[in-house]
Amino acid sequence: MIPWLDTHDDFPPLEHALPEPNGLLCAGADLSPQRLLLAYRRGIFPWFSPGEPILWWSPDPRMTLAPSALKISRSLRRRLRQDDHEVRFDSDFDNVILACATVPRNGQNGTWITPEMQAAYRRLHALGYAHSVETWIDGELVGGLYGIAIGRMFYGESMFSLATDASKIALAHLARYLTANNFGLIDCQMSTAHLASLGAREMSRRDFIARVETLTAETVRPGRWSNTDTTRP
Template sequence: MIDWLDETSFPTFPPTSAALQDPNGLLAAGGLVSPLWLDQAYQRGIFPWNDPAEVRLWWSPAPRAIIEPSTFRIARSVGKALRRQDYRITVNQAFERVMANCARPRDYESGTWISDEMIDGYTRLHEAGRALSFEYWSLEGQLQGGLYGLIRGRAFFGESMFSLTSNASKIAFAYAAQALFRAGITLIDCQMKTDHLARFGLTEVARTDYEAKLHKATHSACQIELPGVLA
């Protein structure tokens, strides 16, 4: 049994220790994806994920997949792709377009969890300087890949990425992670382990360890300043 969240009141989530083991991390249902709800959720390590046609669900899986400056690395195959120099990487130049591309169904999926309502909520956070996008462009100026996520304190919560050409999202993430760590980010939250992100030094940590790192990162003041062009 999970809690049903009252969307008419201030966002209040159950303790993450109440999350189900099967499915891993399911914590609550209901609520909104407004900037306030998203902010309150992410600072607790909770995120929304559900089919837009179904009830909204909130998750806090364990173990948690993270990347830290001390574990970050670039796999040899990604390093080879980085040397191609047939692309440009930018920051915050096409946030809504990145989200729209992430929302498109993938070849191996029949649908998407990114609804118009979610795009609106995250875009409003972007306009407030709390959500970022990183874009991969061809030299002809075509958007071919990218990723987006939220920032709170010294934590970056990676949400989704897309590729329309080989290795585009890997290259974008490689530049994004390096730029974020240089700017003072101490924790990149990847939510769940994937082979895609394992190439960058992803580790899995227990809930208590994750929440201790999260609390320290989100309660550390940090003015993130990134250049508009990374490559």
């Protein structure tokens, strides 16, 4: 059995997370900005399917990516040098998260990005914590990703692609932006072979939490990201 949280309850210690399924910690509470920011600062994230209660997770090990360690293939590097696309930051967050929720994925049925989750992350975007990186071709949004930034820590949430390499282009620009702004780590949550091929590596929960505590403690003013601003956030 896992603990059930009311809205005023704190999260249980991370050592209480179940080994199987990996990292399931507790259920309940809410998706308020205060609760979500507290969760991310503790190395916890929500993940649940429609019809389920809110489930909170802290897997061990954790998949992570240093922004400067992103592996870019030669073909993607050539594509990044072309002028057939445009990358924007925070220009259409609502449609990015909607596309992440609705664009079909190989091997997946349905989505965990429910309308309730979309509303919660839109609130974080309005507060300057949630961000989108978007790939545009001929004025159309064709790929992108979104995540949460706290201090110098970035928590990747989801990405989508409607054109070849569109999500990888967004990821490459995100890594470049985070490197320029001294971010230390991207949280990729769960381990996959695809993430490993991009340079992500597993980290023990203990080491991950130590990094999160250091990076989120840095004072950074939340706000919208700009493509041309390499000194913020």
